[in-house]
Amino acid sequence: MSIPPSxxxxxxxxxWQLRTDLAAAYRLTALFGWDDLTATHISVRLPGPEQHFLINPYGMLFEEVTASSLVKIDLAGNKVGDSPYPVNPAGFTIHSAVHANREDAVCVMHTHTINGTxxxxxxxxxxxxxxxSAAVLASLGYHDYEGVALNEAEKPRLVRDLDSNTYLMLRNHGLLTVGxxxxxxxxxxxxxESACMVQVRAQAGGGKLVRVPQAIVDGMRRQIDQSTLGNGLGALNWPGLLRRxxxxxxGYAE
Known part of the structure; x- marks a missing residue:
């Protein structure tokens, strides 16, 4: 794929700010080794009543995504406006279900990482x-595998299983977060992903695993808020991630 005009x-x-942040997220996903060739997506909802979203151009590797190459689509996954790049409407099935039902889910991120899967x-x-894991378990749902996410009838069940949580484990499939x-x-x-990596490695050690008490898990949201001075983990870490x-x-902001 050629480099698009800015x-x-x-x-x-x-x-443009959302395009820049989303392109950065795609490239950071590749940098951390969480990408799966051209599979999976990160989507973001644009401001305004139109319910338009940005998503990656289908066929472009995550490490190649730029702010200008991101494709604007509607809630059905159809392209909005003029773009030379194709999209994968089926890949937006999971994302559209969440976006349509969670006003706070401006960004939806889905991965097929080895540890998470x-x-x-x-x-x-x-x-x-x-x-x-304690941080994740404080806001985690589970969704059973129903095959490749092509079935519109799966959407209500996915929304139900995510509920008001930040994290969703897609059984036999991968991970999903919203923000x-x-x-x-x-x-x-x-x-x-870090929680899943720790678990896989701890299990590989073969010893008996020590579990965090439920009372601590229940208090993790409050502790995270205190430890980040109320700024949240995203705001605290994002500037440094962009510098990295x-x-x-x-080149992502092009």
Whole structure:
């Protein structure tokens, strides 16, 4: 795919900022090794009553995504406006279900990471054996596997299983996070994936696992709020993540 012309002067400042953050999230996903070739998506809802969204151009690797190459679509996954890039409407099935039912889910992020998928295949799911898992378990739902996400009838069940949570484990499939901004959804995925990585490695050690008491899990939201001075993990970490990306894979804000 060729490099697209910049859209910076052709869209609103608010849309350009969302495009820049979303492109950064795609490239950071690749940088952390969470991408799955051209599979999975990160979507963001644009401001306004139109219910328009941004998503990756189908066929472009996550490490190649730029702010201008992101495609604007409607709630059905159809392209809005002129774009030379194709989209995968079926890939937006999960995302559209969440966006349509969660006003706070400005960004929806879905991955097929090795660690996340491995834990999603375990009957007990995520275990309370680390600080990261305790943070996730304070706001986690589970959704049973129904095959490739093509069936519109699956949407109500997915929304039900996510409920008001930040994290959703898609059994036998992968991980999903939501956030009020791109930074929140991305950092939530970092915590989710870290919790799964710790679990897989701890289980590989073969010893008896020590579980975090439920009372501590129940208090994790309050503790995270205190430890981040009320700013949240996304706002605290996002500027540094962008600096890392600028050093290792610049060009996303084009």
């Amino acid at each position: 859209l910076k002067d052709r869209v609103s400042a608010s849309e 491995a834990v999603s295949a375990q009957e007990e799911g995520l275990l309370p054996i680390s600080q990261q 009020r901004c791109v930074a929140d959804a991305f950092v939530a995925m970092y915590v989710f 990306l600028d050093r290792r894979n610049p």
